[in-house]
Structure formats: C-alpha cells, structure tokens
Amino acid sequence: MSFPWAKEYAPKAPVMKWLDDRLPLPRFVYNAVGAGYPVPRNLNYFWNFGVLAGVALMIQIVTGIVLAMHYSANTLVAFDSVEHIMRDVNSGWLLRYLHANGASMFFIVIYIHIFRGFFFSSYKAPREMIWLLGVTIFLLMMATAFMGYVLPWGQMSFWGAQVITGLFEAIPLVGPALKEWLLGGFSPDQAALNRFFSLHYLLPFVILGAVILHIWALHIPGSSNPTGVEIKTAEDTVPFHPYYTSKDGFGLGVFLIILTILVGFLPNMLGHPDNYIPANPLSTPAHIVPEWYFWPFYAILRAFTVDFFFIPAKLLGVLAMFGSILVWFILPWLDTSPVRSGLYRPLFRKFFWVLVIDMAFLFYLGGAPAEEPYVMMSQLASAYYFAHFLIILPLVSMIEKPKPLPGSITEAVLGKSEPTAAAALA
Amino acid sequence: MVRLISFLVGLFFSGWLLVSLIMGAYTYVTEPIAPKVEAQFFKEPKHVEFAHDGAFGKWDTAQLQRGFKVYNEVCSACHSLRHVAFGDLMAIGYTEEQAKAFAASKQVPSVNGQTGEPDTRPGALADKFPSPFANDVAASAANGGAIPPDLSLITKARHHGPAYVASLLSGYEDPPATLPAENQPAPGKYYNPYFASLNIGMGPPLSDGQVTFDDGSPSTVDAMAKDVSAFLTWTAEPKLMERKAVGIGTLLFLILATTLAYMSYRTIWAEKKGH
Numbered sequence: 001m002s003f004p005w006a007k008e009y010a011p012k013a014p015v016m017k018w019l020d021d022r023l024p025l026p027r028f029v030y031n032a033v034g035a036g037y038p039v040p041r042n043l044n045y046f047w048n049f050g051v052l053a054g055v056a057l058m059i060q061i062v063t064g065i066v067l068a069m070h071y072s073a074n075t076l077v078a079f080d081s082v083e084h085i086m087r088d089v090n091s092g093w094l095l096r097y098l099h100a101n102g103a104s105m106f107f108i109v110i111y112i113h114i115f116r117g118f119f120f121s122s123y124k125a126p127r128e129m130i131w132l133l134g135v136t137i138f139l140l141m142m143a144t145a146f147m148g149y150v151l152p153w154g155q156m157s158f159w160g161a162q163v164i165t166g167l168f169e170a171i172p173l174v175g176p177a178l179k180e181w182l183l184g185g186f187s188p189d190q191a192a193l194n195r196f197f198s199l200h201y202l203l204p205f206v207i208l209g210a211v212i213l214h215i216w217a218l219h220i221p222g223s224s225n226p227t228g229v230e231i232k233t234a235e236d237t238v239p240f241h242p243y244y245t246s247k248d249g250f251g252l253g254v255f256l257i258i259l260t261i262l263v264g265f266l267p268n269m270l271g272h273p274d275n276y277i278p279a280n281p282l283s284t285p286a287h288i289v290p291e292w293y294f295w296p297f298y299a300i301l302r303a304f305t306v307d308f309f310f311i312p313a314k315l316l317g318v319l320a321m322f323g324s325i326l327v328w329f330i331l332p333w334l335d336t337s338p339v340r341s342g343l344y345r346p347l348f349r350k351f352f353w354v355l356v357i358d359m360a361f362l363f364y365l366g367g368a369p370a371e372e373p374y375v376m377m378s379q380l381a382s383a384y385y386f387a388h389f390l391i392i393l394p395l396v397s398m399i400e401k402p403k404p405l406p407g408s409i410t411e412a413v414l415g416k417s418e419p420t421a422a423a424a425l426a
Numbered sequence: 427m428v429r430l431i432s433f434l435v436g437l438f439f440s441g442w443l444l445v446s447l448i449m450g451a452y453t454y455v456t457e458p459i460a461p462k463v464e465a466q467f468f469k470e471p472k473h474v475e476f477a478h479d480g481a482f483g484k485w486d487t488a489q490l491q492r493g494f495k496v497y498n499e500v501c502s503a504c505h506s507l508r509h510v511a512f513g514d515l516m517a518i519g520y521t522e523e524q525a526k527a528f529a530a531s532k533q534v535p536s537v538n539g540q541t542g543e544p545d546t547r548p549g550a551l552a553d554k555f556p557s558p559f560a561n562d563v564a565a566s567a568a569n570g571g572a573i574p575p576d577l578s579l580i581t582k583a584r585h586h587g588p589a590y591v592a593s594l595l596s597g598y599e600d601p602p603a604t605l606p607a608e609n610q611p612a613p614g615k616y617y618n619p620y621f622a623s624l625n626i627g628m629g630p631p632l633s634d635g636q637v638t639f640d641d642g643s644p645s646t647v648d649a650m651a652k653d654v655s656a657f658l659t660w661t662a663e664p665k666l667m668e669r670k671a672v673g674i675g676t677l678l679f680l681i682l683a684t685t686l687a688y689m690s691y692r693t694i695w696a697e698k699k700g701h
Contacts, residue, residue, distance in 0.1 A: 041698060083509045083579070086665070093665045094672060238698060246691040253684025260680060264673015265481055268582060276583035276662075277575075286622065306446040313446075320439055333428045372454050379447035383440040390436025394429045413699075 003222065005234030007035050032219065038237035039244055040225035042413045046120075047223070047244075048251035049113040054211065055252060056106035059259075061204050063099040067092075071151065073197035075190050078153035079278040097267040098259070103145055104270045105259050107293035110138060114328075115359075119352055120228060121340040126221045128332040133214040135328045137207055142294065142325075144203040147196040149291055150188070154275030159288045161188040161196075167301070170315040187281060227412045228340025229405055236409035287369050295366025296359055297321050300385065302370050303378040320382065327389045334389060337397040339405065347400040351392055358384045463609045467602065469619040471589035476656050481670060485660065487519035492639050493657025494518065496650050499637050501577060504569065504628075506557035509578035510661050513551035518660060525551060532556055570614045572627040581655065581662040588655045593620040595651035598630040 009027040011017045020027055030036040070089050072081040085092035114134070117123055123131035146164060150157045165183050169175040184191025222231065231237055238244070262269065270292055274285050290298055304317035327334075342349045361381045368374040406412035477486035494515070497507065512529035516522060529549035534556045538545040549556070557576075559565035565573045581587030601610055601617040605624075611617045615625040632647045639645055643653075660666070 080509075087509065087514075093669060097669070242694050243698070246687070246694045249687040250684060250691045253680060253687045257677065257680045257684060260673060260676045264669055264676065267669070273583050273585055273587065276579040303443055304446065306442070306449055308442055316442070323435075323439070327432075330428055330432060334432055336429075372450065372459060376447050376450050376454065379443045379450065383443035383447070386436045386439040386443070390432045391440070394433065 003038050003231070003237075005237060006031070006038050007239060009034075009036055032215070033245065034241045035239035037219065037222075037240040038231070038234070039223050039240050040231060040236060040409050041238045041243075042225050042227065042409050043223065043244070043247075044226050045251065046112065046116040047225075048248055049109050049116060051248040052109045052251060052255050053106065053113055055255070056102060056109055057204065057207060057211065059102045060099060060106060061208070063095045063102060064201070064204065067095055067099055068197075068201060071197075073151065073194050075153060075193055075279070078151065078193060082152045094263070097263045100271060101259060101262040101267060103148065103291075104262070104293065105255065106141070107145070109255070110141065111293075114138065115356065118355070119342040119349075120224060120226060121335060121337070121342070122224045123332045124335070124340050125332070127218075127224060129217040130214060131332060132329060133210055133217055135325070137210045137214060138328075139325060140203055140207045140210060144200060144207065145291065145293065147200040147203070149275075150193065150196045151200060152275060153193060153279045155277040155279055155283070155285050156272045156275040156288070156290075158188055158279035158281065159285055160290050161192060163288055164290070165192075167314075167318045167321075170312065170318045172315070224340065225409060226341060226343060227406055227409055228344070229407075229409055229412070232408045233410070289367055292363070292367065295364075296362035296385075297324055297366070299362045299366035299378045300324050300382045302366075302375065303382040305375060305379075320386070324382075324385060327386075331389065331393075334394050335397050336394065337400060337402065339402040344403040344405055345396075345400060346403065348393075348396050351388060351396060354384070355388050358388070463606055464622065464624055467605060467609075467619055467624055468622065469593070469597070471586045471593040471620060472597075474589045474592045474652060474655065476588065476652075476659065478656070478659065478666060481674065483670075485518070485667060486656065488641055488643075489653050489656045490518040490660050491520070492637075492641070492643055492650075493653035493655070493660075495639065496632075496637050496654040497577070497657055500631055500650075501654065502555075502558060504558055504565075504574040505577045506559075506574075507555040507578050507661060508557060508576050509554065510664075511552060511554050512549055514664060517664060518657075522551075529553060570627055574628070577658055577661065579662045581659045583662075587662070588659045590620065591658055592648075592651045592655040594618060594626075595632055595654065596648045 009020070009024075009030040011020050011026065016026060019025070027036075067085065070081065070085045070092060072078055082096065085096050087093075089095075117131065117134070146160070150161045161183075165179050165188065168179045168182060171178060180186060182192075183189070184195060225231075272289060272291075289295070298321075301317040301321040304313045304320060307313050308316060337345060337348065339345055342352055358381050361377070362385065365374055365378045365381060477483055477489065497505075512525055512532075515525040515528065520528070529551055532549040532555070533546035534549045534553045536545045536547040537543070557565075559568065562573050575583075581591055584590045597620040598616060598618050605617075609624060611625040615627060616629055617624060618626045632650050634646050637645050637650060643649065663669075
C-alpha cells in the first residue's frame, strides 16, 4: 500500500513483533482489510457487494466440499446420490439447498457488483486490471455454475449439457470434433459427468486465485467511490476497519437473511422442476432452459435466426453470446469520458438505465420459450445490448458535457450543494 | 482503432439482429401462427390448500396416512416410490411395529442364499418401497408403451406440483365437443385438461368410495386426490418441517444480529457522517 496516509502496522505484543519479522501475515491482513487500508469515506451500499461476493464464494466452497463427500459422479447413481443427500445425510438437505441457492445469491450479488461498475465506471484508469480480472472471474463462475448444474443428472442437467456443448458444434471445421473431445463421447454420458465433476471441484479454487489477484489489483490504486474523484487528502478516507468492516457486517446480515428465506421457505423457486426427473436421453423436455442467471445470454444466443450469407445463424448466435460478455473486456477503452461517476454524466446516465431495463428484459426473454413473439423481442433487446456497448457508449463519451465535479470527496460528503453519498443513485 | 473496430462489430451484430427482426415480423404478419389447441383447452392447476403450507404450517399426519393408504391401495399398482424406505413411515405417525408389519407384507427383490438365484424376501425397515414392475421394459409393456413415473419426487418435478397432482387426479372429464378430432383421445388414452398434451395414458385412477379410511374421512375423488397429493408432498420433501424450523430459527437470529450490526455501524460512523 503506497498511500502516504495509510496507517503503519505497529505490533505491540512481543510475540507479534517476533512473528512480523519472520512471517508478516498479520501485517498483510492489517493492510488488506484492517486499519492499514484507507478507503474513501463516501462509499454507498453498492460498495458492499464485493465483500458479499467473497462470502458467497466461501459458502459455495464449504458446502460444496461437504456435498462432494456424499455425491457420486456416476450416471447410474448420481441422481440417487443427490436424493441420498436430501434424505439420509445429516443436514444434507440444508447443505444442498444452501449450495443451490447460494449459487443464485452469488450471481445476484455479482450482477449488482458488475452494474455498480458500469454506473460508476469502475473500469476506468487506473483500475482496468481490477475490471479485467473481474470479467474473468465472471466467466469462470459461469463455467463452474454450468458444470455444477449438470451434476444432479436430472433432465435439465442432461439436456442443458447437450445444448451448451452443442454450441461448440457451430464452430467451422473443428466444431463436431471439439464437442466430442469436450464431452468424451457423442452426447453427455459417464465421461462428461465425471470430468464435469472434476472441473466443478477445481474451478472454484481457480476463481479464488483470480479473486486474490482482483483484490491485490484493487489495493494498488485503492477503492473507487461514488463521486469518481480520487482521494486527495487523508481527510477523504477512513480506515477499512472498523468503518467498512462494520458496514459490511450489516450488509452481510441482509445477504444472509435473504439466503435464509430462500433456503428455508422457497428452496426450489429458482430451480426448474424438470431437474427432479432423472436424466433420460430418449425424452426431450418441452422447453430446455438453463439456470436463471444465464438467461440474458441465452436470449442473445437464440436471437440469431437468419444466416448471414455463408455464416450460419447458429454460429452467429454463439459468437454473439460469447461476444456479449467479451465486450466487457474492452469497456475501459470504449468509454473515453474523463469523468467516472454516472452521477455527473447526464446523458450516460439515461443510457445506463436503458441498459438496466434492456438487461431485465433479456432475463425475461431468456426464460421464455423460443417462439414468437419472444424471438422478435429478443432480437430487439439484443440489438440494443450490442449497440449500447459498441456504438452508444463511445459516442456518448465524445459528445456528452459532464456536470462539474466536487473538489474533493470530503467536499461531496460535507455538502456543498453536491449529491451526497447517501443520495447516490437515488 | 479499438473503437472503430468495435463500432463496426456493433453495427454488424445490431444491424443483423434488426434485419432478422424485420424478417421475423414479416413472417409473423403474413403467416400468423395458429394458437396451439393444447393451449386453448389446457387448464392451470386448481388452488389447493394444505395444513403444511406457509412458514408455520405443520403436517396433518392423519391426512398423510390417508394419502399413504390411497397410494398403497391404488397408485402402487403401477407407480414406484423408490426413494422412500419403509422405516420412513414412522415419520408420518406410524409406530415401529406398524412400519415393520407393513414392510413384512411386501416382497422385495433378493438373492436366494443357497442357490444364488434371484428371489424375494419380506421387506425390512431399511428397504425402499419395491417397484411394481421388474424393469422399465415390463412397465412400458404393461401400460401401452408409457412408463408410469416414479412418484417419490413428483410434487417437486412438476410446476405447482401438489396442486397439479390433486387437479390431475380429480380432473378427468369427457372431451369437449369443440375439441378438434386430431386432439380427441386415442384408444387407451383419456382426456384430462390438466395434462400438458390433454390426453393421458393413465385411466381415471380414483372413484368415489374406493378407499375406506380408518378415521372415517370421506373418500370422494376430490378428498382422496388431495390426501394423496399431501402424502406425495411429504415423500418429495420429507425434511420440510426441519427445513422451516431451521429457517425460522436462523431468521430470528439473523434479524437480531443484523440489527446489532446496523447499530454498531451507525455508532462507528456517528462522527464521520455528521454535517
């Protein structure tokens, strides 16, 4: 930590001094989430979601490790082993529902975290690397969640795997061979289930590594803030502990309350009933839908219905689906406005809310059946999605005249007729 | 350069989507899609209420036992219950002796200790309910090509599961006169508007007075359908009561803890936030 106003770790107890000279782990923690990390004093509740995502990851890892002790990655018994967890394993139902709903909560938190980044342009210099790592984490999460959903070997597990791995078939020349290589066969079967289990266990730890890099990269420039004005003096900051540990403690309580309501009273609300039917390769479900958190991208995939000369529509859909997330990688270079915060960007702000509505619409459409008029709506919503990032955002950055920024974070907080932290996003 | 390429890519994707939209809209207008017959005649499940509904609802064990009797005397002829063990019956108010006696009255697959040949033996508490058919081929052959689904998870494996089961079992009726000929039930099929394809392979399984309940409850089709639906809710989610109890206890704790966390947050920030 290079801030001149950061507090220096000064151990008092002899044993801590001894430890600090040999393995400065307490110093590391102190500088990471303790009083040694100065944070802007004006962060609003949208800055809680990074910590919440970290907690969600830990819940998934802990419940997942215990579930793996009772689960069998064998197509003959995988479905029954999940029911064994639900019925015979002590508190197994609790672990499984925590894991399934924990994944949903993880994605809710991550989507809010990402949209926080969109609104306050958290991706801008000098924080591009934090953003790039964040998008990488999101991609890893999607791969992990997809493979996790296959493990119960229900109808949606099987047919979801069939559809998603089938996407690779659209790749010219190598597609079919690539699909067979990924699955270890012509369709999802024992080889696929076993490797998905292996990778589903591995990837969370890859995510954990990426999260460590994400936080490391965060600690170089320090946290952004709702005004987008960089820290100028020590007065602009408060130490992470106790100020943001206490605020995160409250946020964590709200997060856990929502998770508890889901697990205790609505554990299957976000799942699909068909996944309580054992996988049957001979019976295709009426509507194959992925888990809810993939719906916007599923809607984009299915929006391409017309071949573009020699490029088949399916390949276009696959390119667009992956492209819709990959576009986030170049966001720091698409948005050239010198102002970070959406609070001071009147035009950008309008388009931001259009994007939020567009994304909500894509969520709805991805879960709807692939028939008219939903396909037409998906085409419209997907067209806006790409236009927003690739056309509108660069243009807005060029033509927009931003509002004057506050002189400093402290000035914004102490109210010189500027929006305060509490009023952010209101 | 990045922005120029991005602009062109964005123009291509968005443009082609709009072209697809116009082509789709043209087809939609010139060749309107006829509404599906199934969608016109299909009925959403009836509204059914159970004692175990809601955050504080408890099992009505008398109802679960009645539902179990309906399953045992009617459904079990064709439908398995393979995730439920005989010993689980103790959770719906049967004594260990009653559960043992019931288990012993059923034959479960086994191997002859002397010859090694396939055999059967009386069930024990740890045994799961045996399937009425030796395998799927036998089940399919005996049921006109359809395999009667296992019922252990049926109320979680259908949208609005408990209401769906109750509605389906009590929802058989004569096909309406307006139903097109190609949607009329084929021989061996039965009209049921609660079934997605309207025509179901299972004949009406329940008739008034079919099961005699020990507690003297009425055995109308509606009552039996509801009772068996309650029983199948239990088979699908046997830990429902534990789950709700854990939910309420955890929620009470978390509300207290979160209130305290909020108060400490406000206290810590009291000086910093003031104007």
